[in-house]
Amino acid sequence: MKHLLAVEDLAALDPAGSGAGREPDLRAGIESMLDLTASFVEVNQRDIPKVPALRGKTVVSLFYEDSTRTRLSFETAAKRLGADTMTFSVGTSSVKKGESLLDTVQTIEAMGVHAIVVRHSAAGAACRVASWTSASVINGGDGRHEHPTQALLDAFTLRRHRGPSLDGCRVAIVGDIANSRVARSNVLALRALGCDVTLVGPPTLMPSRLDGWPVTVSYDLDDVLPDVDVVYLLRIQLERVAGGVGDVRFPTLREYSSRWGLTAERAARLKPDTLVMHPGPMNRGVEIAAEVADSTRSLVTEQVANGVAVRMAVLWSLVGSGGPVV
């Protein structure tokens, strides 16, 4: 695996994939990555959570969009593997002077880097960058397309609570599906791992077409909640509410919250062992009530912690163990 641009790339990690006389299996590839992640969880629990596995390698984070978790998580991961990190953020760079993405990538490449983590508001940006560079490219979120490491860390977190097999695990992904790359990557990964995924939200926040998506769709959260094992809440992008600057998809936050938010009353009707997840950043009181976010069924902080280990595993797979260096 040279790049991680989309969840489907993980099929290349299928241990039996090459030469087994069949197509590489996405599920086997994802599970192999999740197994590898466990080794890095152990590293992260040490007094000195650092190994020299990527010493001498350089990892650049190239972020054209704001991010807290993903950027810090990748940089922490790279540092714990002994790699050097460089951070590129649009606000303080020559992009302000009009430098193009291509020129920026070529500049970074000329400094000698081994991995580039790309976040961009345009779908396909990471794929484009990959075509320009000899470094490994990791998609840290591209527009409404994909966010594969988020899907990996969610799957890893879920597996820790639901056993190694996620077959038949019922997951409701709730909120702004249409604008969510997290939803797309999670549907692909969780589905490959055997989960039953239901998408829930107002019709205005559903993609216009869902042909071929391996999911069921519901517009009624209360209808779905009693049966699910996991409620995965997406962030409501505040610019899409009435009075905001973007396109308006629903009238008020209060109305959204009353119909599709996980309030304390709704949480009380969940099965006792139903888990709550959120990719962050949370809008407390909108898609998730504060007391639910802080309850014992919430895995939000665990997701963040596992994010570092998952990204260590991804960096190791792409830059460290990837076979012969040419």
Added chain:
Amino acid sequence: MHARENAAEIDDPGPGGEGRFASDAGSGADLVLRTSVFDAADLRRAVTRIAHEIVERNHGATNVVLVGMYTRGVALSQRLGATIASFEGVDVPLGALDVSFYRDDIGLRPVAPLGPTEVPDISGMVVVLVDDVLFTGRTVRAALDALLELGRPRAVQLAVLVDRGHRELPMRADFVGKNLPTRVAEDVRVRLSEVDSGDDAVELWGPPEGAA
């Protein structure tokens, strides 16, 4: 005979100790069995002797921790622990060490962690590192680095089932089951029932007679 059974292992030098650090000599596919070095009884006696030597050298087993290196070193360390418990009555703490992230050939060949590192508190203890085959010494170098990040042992000793020579680093084993002179192109194969199919054995494999 069992060459066929072990076909997978032959194609991939495998998780066995130093085999993975060995020079490129012998992808192994065309090697043939040269000598049977240990059968199951020989191997058991060697483990028993090493267990006694560890206890003798350390004047008991109370401050000793046995740390096996994946994959077969872990199985050997468990056998040593059980043997020491049987005659000394001390349950020696056991650990398992994965050295993948400390290797010096990362990026030169595919490397994957073989298992989770689980090492008890080693501060102030005598750590006996356990592996199946001592060859170039590079795995031991990686293991020392890995170990010293987990604590400050009072001393580190090395126990191996087979020392096959050809060191590339100044490493020496404290406890050796068998000193086995080999050629670089040969391959020492250790089978342990916990890890491999079949009975315990140590075998020397080499290129067919007449091959270059």
